[in-house]
Amino acid sequence: MPYPRNHGIQSRRIGVLRFLCRLFDAGVLAVILGLMALIYMFVYGRYTVHRHSDHLILPESSVIVASDGTRIGRIPLxxxxxxxxxxxxxxxxxxxxxxxxxxxxxxxxxxxxxxxxxxxxxxxxxxxxxxxxxxxxxxxxxxxxxxxxxxxxxxxxxxxxxxxxxxxxxxxxxxxxxxxxxxxxxxxxxxxxxxxxxxxxxxxxxxxxxxxxxxxxxxxxxxxxxxxxxxxxxxxxxxxxxxxxxxxxxxxxxxxxxxxxxxSKYEPPGEAEDGPSAVSYMEASLREASRVTGIPVNKLRTGGYMIETVMNKGAQSALDKAFLRKELFPPDGKGSKAEAAMVIINHHNGEIVAMTGGRNPREGDLNRAVLDARQPGSAFKPIIVYGPALESGKFTPESVLPDRPYAYGSYRPQNINSAYAGQLTMSAALRKSANAPAVWLLRQTGLAYARQFASRLGIELTDEDNNLSIALGGLHKGVSPLKLAQAYSVFASGGYYREAFTVRRITDRHGILLYEHAPAASRVISARTAGEMTAMLRNVVQEGTGIKAQMNRPVAGKTGTTELDLPATDRKANRDIWFVGYTPEWTAAVWIGFDRTDRDNYMTAGSGTAAALFARVMEPALRQAQR
Missing domain, CATH: 1.10.3810.10 (Biosynthetic peptidoglycan transglycosylase-like)
Structure with missing residues (x-):
């Protein structure tokens, strides 16, 4: 039986109504989604900008410059x-x-x-x-x-x-x-x-x-x-x-x-005239800048700061070039090469004019120039033995000291090659770097007095160092080239202590001055002690163990060696070799050694190698600095 005609019309109407309902639902959904999107856009953006407002302060490369305004480098973001x-x-x-x-x-x-x-x-x-x-x-x-x-x-x-x-x-x-x-x-x-x-x-x-x-x-x-x-x-x-x-x-x-x-033709500009690479110097100046301002190092790197240092571009360049010359260093070991570090200080004002913490250092490398980790050997004798003895007033450079083997309980110090003169003047004992007179003299002066003297020169010893072996540079913790140069600078300056520094001035990205170094000097030893020590240390360079440090100007200084003392190694095997000295202008400390000394990685070269490196750096450095 056929459906009535109005039934078909009704079905079509129902279909249209269903479509319109679906269309309405879709429209409502679209409106809801649109409103949600608008709300999201309003809320998300506002929240993000408010929550992360620090993003609106752009990180900017800080710049480090030398004493003459030459840019040492920009710090990468x-x-x-x-x-x-x-x-x-x-x-x-x-x-x-x-x-x-x-x-x-x-x-x-x-x-x-x-x-x-x-x-x-x-x-x-x-x-x-x-x-x-x-x-x-x-x-x-x-x-x-x-x-x-x-x-x-x-x-x-x-x-x-x-x-x-x-x-x-x-x-x-x-x-x-x-x-x-x-x-x-x-x-x-x-x-x-x-x-x-x-x-x-x-x-x-x-x-x-x-x-x-x-x-x-x-x-x-x-x-x-x-x-x-x-x-x-x-x-x-x-x-x-x-x-x-x-x-x-x-x-x-x-x-x-x-x-x-x-x-118009494009021609690339020449490379920016930055100063020497000075990676170690930059690292040290950043850490000093953080210490004096309280600003974390990572913020100093990206805050657009201008860090003006006291680096002498000529001296740093001479230092960098010398440290690239392989022939100036001991041969490589089986697993690593001999490393080195050097610091140069202007003892008239405390400025660290040059520094390197390694041979061809790279960013993030160990800065051996400031690391208190090495035994100074005989380079420590002026600080802990002869300086205190002179300052005490009980001894002079002409005082006669016994040079023969002594036992101090279980401690039995010996001279190199077990050679003894019987007695030596203080000046001769220092010149020859004899061990026996040094230990005897420290005992006479007194450990407490000697340690207090070293403290005035910037070297704080630990309780574990309260023994006579420190006369020969056997320290519990070790010392850095920077601290040895700082200590010798007191002798060089006539008895004044000036804290060594790298940073002269710091300004922020707006040019506002945040920090400026205030020079300060304090007399810590007598002029007489400083003068007598300088005379004795000049004899060391003229006739003694530091002869390879001789230059075209007066040089005073002292070598230092620490032996490896491991079974089945060369009798001449050394762990650390040093030279610390000064000219009328600057004081410097040189250290050479392996980061990890063992049976396969040690030196047979003596401290004369360090003395020679001192001269190879200081002579051109002073010449360039005076131009």
Whole structure:
């Protein structure tokens, strides 16, 4: 039996109603999802910017300079990049307008999202059937750079838009633009237009940029590794032409200026004239800067600080060059090479004029120049034996000391090769580096008095050092080249202690002075003691164990050796060799040895090698410093 006609009409009506209901449900769902997206955009961006407001303070490479203002080096940011920031007022107007014209010409009229730009990009991408344009505003690019990764997902784009809107509420347009121009990656590890201008053109003052250089910079963000002129000059030129065309259409330059800028030839600048590598010096100055300011080292590295040091560029260069000469050092061991460290101090003011903590050190390497880990051997005798004896007033350089074997309980010190003269003057005992007279003299002067004398020279000994073996440099903890040079500088300066330092002044990224070294000197030993010690130490260099330290000027100093003393090794095997000495101008300490001394890695060279290295460094260092 056929259905009535009105039944078919009713069925169609029910279908339409169902469709409309589904359409209504979809509309409601779309509205809900839209509202949720709007709420999310409002909340997420606002929360992110508020929660991570520190991201708005850009890390900036701190700079360390030598005493003459020469840059020793810029400290890389995490990831080995560099950034120098500049205020918007330090940038030429044409540079600012060029970036806006190329990247976001409606920057000043949108609220962080350029809807017209997004629509244009969508139409162009559809027409080309590929994703060639992004439509991101400058604010969106900044949001992505500061807070997000570069994943091309809808969720990441939503977050980017949310943060961009929040940034527009939180900052002014000029603040956003300034952040963008300092944050943007410009290739070759350079962040920001100031770093890029210096890297690609050798221009540190942005107002000195030429039109063609501005066009090159404005073209780089589209593809930093593709369009920077150092890596791809041809692609950079093509991009420059496009940017100049945009600048001309926007009325930023004239037709004549555009033609001239198109044909300007790019020539890479010479490498920046940094001072010597001075890796150890930089590390030491950073740690000192942290100590005197209370700012953690990692923040000092990325806070855009200017750390002015007292490094003498000529002295540091001479030191670095000498330490690269293999023939000046003992032969390598089976598993490692002999290492070395040296510190040079201006004893007239306490300035550490040069330092290295190793042979060709690299960032992060051990800084042996400041590590209290080595036995000083006989180089310690002036500090713990002869200096205290002279200061006590009971002995003079002509005082006669017994030079024969003695037993002090279980301790039985011996001279090298068991050779004894019977008796020696104090001056002769120091010159010959005889052990027996040194131990006898320390016992006569007294351990407590001698330790207190060493303390005045900057060397604090431990309770474990309260024994006569310290007369021969046998210390529980060890000592650093820096501390030995500091101690000898008291003899060199006529009895005054001046704390050795590397940092003269520290300013922050705004040029505000945070710290300035205040020179201070205090008399810690008598001028008589200092003078007599200097005379004796000059005899050591003229006729004794330090003869290889002789130079074209007066030199006073003392060698030091610690023996390996391991079974089945060469009788002449040594663990550490030293020379500590001074000229009228500077005091220096040299240490040579293996980081880990064992049966396969030891030296047969004596302390004369260290004395010779002292002369090989100090002579050219003083000559260059006086130019």
């Amino acid at each position: 995490p990831g080995s990049g560099y950034r120098q920031t500049a205020k918007l007022k330090e940038m030429p107007e044409l540079l600012i307008k060029a970036f806006i014209a190329v990247e976001d010409k409606r920057f000043y009229s949108h609220n962080g999202i350029d809807y017209k730009g997004i629509l244009r990009a969508a139409v162009n991408n559809s027409a080309r059937m590929r994703l060639s344009e992004g439509g991101s505003s400058i604010t969106q690019q900044l949001a992505r750079s500061l807070y997000l990764n570069r994943d091309r997902t809808i969720f990441r784009k939503l977050n980017e838009a949310s943060i961009a809107v929040a940034l527009e509420r939180h900052l002014s347009k000029n603040e956003i633009l300034e952040l963008y121009l300092n944050e943007i990656y410009m290739g070759r590890g350079m962040y920001g237009v100031k770093s890029a201008a210096e890297r690609y053109f050798g221009v540190s003052d942005l107002n000195r940029l030429e039109i063609w250089q501005i066009a090159v910079l404005a073209g780089i963000p589209k593809g930093p590794s593709v369009y920077n002129p150092a890596d791809n000059a041809e692609r950079s030129l093509e991009r420059r032409k496009i940017v100049l065309g945009i600048m001309r259409r926007e009325g930023l330059i004239t037709e004549g200026e555009m033609r001239e800028a198109v044909v």
